[in-house]
Amino acid sequence: MQENVTSFREHRELGDVAWLRDHDRGLALAAEMGKPVLLLFQEVPGCSTCVRFGQDVLTHPLMVELISDRFVPVAIFNNHPGTDAEILRRYDEPSWNNPVVRFLGPDGAELLPKLADRYDALGLHEKITAVLEMLGDDVPGYFRLLGRDLLVEYGLSKCVTYTTPCFWSGETSLAQHPAVITTDAGWIDGEEVVQVYFDPREVSRSDLDSYAHAELFSPTDAVGFELDGEPQYYLRKNVARHLPLTPAQRTRINLAVPYRDWLACLLSPQQSAWLADAELQRSSGDDTYRQDIRQSWPALVAELGSIRKEN
Structure with missing residues (x-):
């Protein structure tokens, strides 16, 4: 057993995901919950590539929420002795390597070829989407919109x-x-x-x-x-303006509002919970929807808390 059950914001290389540090416990939990495992092999402390992967890829709020909601995340340190080294040998992964992500079914079987030699958010997004589709699980609307945001972000x-x-x-x-x-x-x-x-x-x-x-x-x-001073005019007249949103989300919500379409399919579980919170308008500014979600999200967490429960 690992000495530390979880690792959450203890290492820059791991971003904002709450990682289990015990591989076998992670597989047992996956079987119990019927979820796949997202298995990260990461150098901790790591090189600049490892730190960028943690800080650029594993800190986006919607990426973190999807991983936490749909997977059992497990982190193995590829430059540590003991149990980490044993798991590294089990998967034939080299030590002191750049980030590698494997995707396992609840039974421990590998679902798709691993993500390696690619350290951008779009690459991880594509793999996660493929895993969910392979399992016949729905890909949430907010996560599909994130993929479109990443197209803009990466030019x-x-x-x-x-x-x-x-x-x-x-x-x-x-x-x-x-x-x-x-x-x-x-x-x-x-x-x-x-x-x-x-x-x-x-x-x-x-x-x-x-x-x-x-x-x-x-x-x-x-x-x-x-x-303009009032971009996304229809969204701006709706309480959803107080939510942290990505550019693709606010565009789709601005379309949904005048047509009275359901907003929940465009929001993550956390965003939906905030939208239903009577304290949202008091706790968030009118222009929150226009701010960078990486800044506006943690600010609202500080005000209203998070529905996420760490393992």
Whole structure:
């Protein structure tokens, strides 16, 4: 047995996930709960690559929540003796190595090839999505939206700006295209415009322009975009404005509100719990939805607490 049952925020290399430190206990818990295991082999203390993986990949609130909710997370230190070294040998993993993530079924069988030699959030997101789909489990809407946010973050999306008669309605019209990731209402030289980021794997620029033309919008190459004072107008009129949100989430919620669609499918369990909390408006600012979720999330945890229970 490991001396430490869990490791939570004790090491920068492990991010904000609460990791079990006992491999066999993790497998037993997975079998009991019917969950897969996310098994991290990590150097602790580690090199800059290991620290970046912990701080850039394993601290995003929605990544952390999905791992905590759908997996039993277990961390093995690949530069420690004793039990860690024994597990390392069991999986034929080298010591003093960069981060490696394996995905095990509740019975301990490996589900997919391991994630190795890739240390970005998008790579982990793709693997986790593949595991959930393989198990026939649903991939939560908030996690799919995170994948779209990561396309923007890693420069894999495309940006285009459209002039619109009304940028508030323009946002909701353009957001209805399935390839659109984010929309922002703003101005260029006094003209109302909507700035769009979209997934070029799902639609070509010319086809998106055709869609926009059908809505009476026109692409513009003019520069100097300035964000409007009330972006995501419909979201801003809703209590969800007090939530920490990603750009893709706020775009989808801004579309859902005027159409009276269900918001829960776009929110994580923690976000849904906060939305139902009578203290939310008192504890959070009106512009929280526009802030970087990595800063606004821990600030709201400090005010309202977290529903997550560590192992």
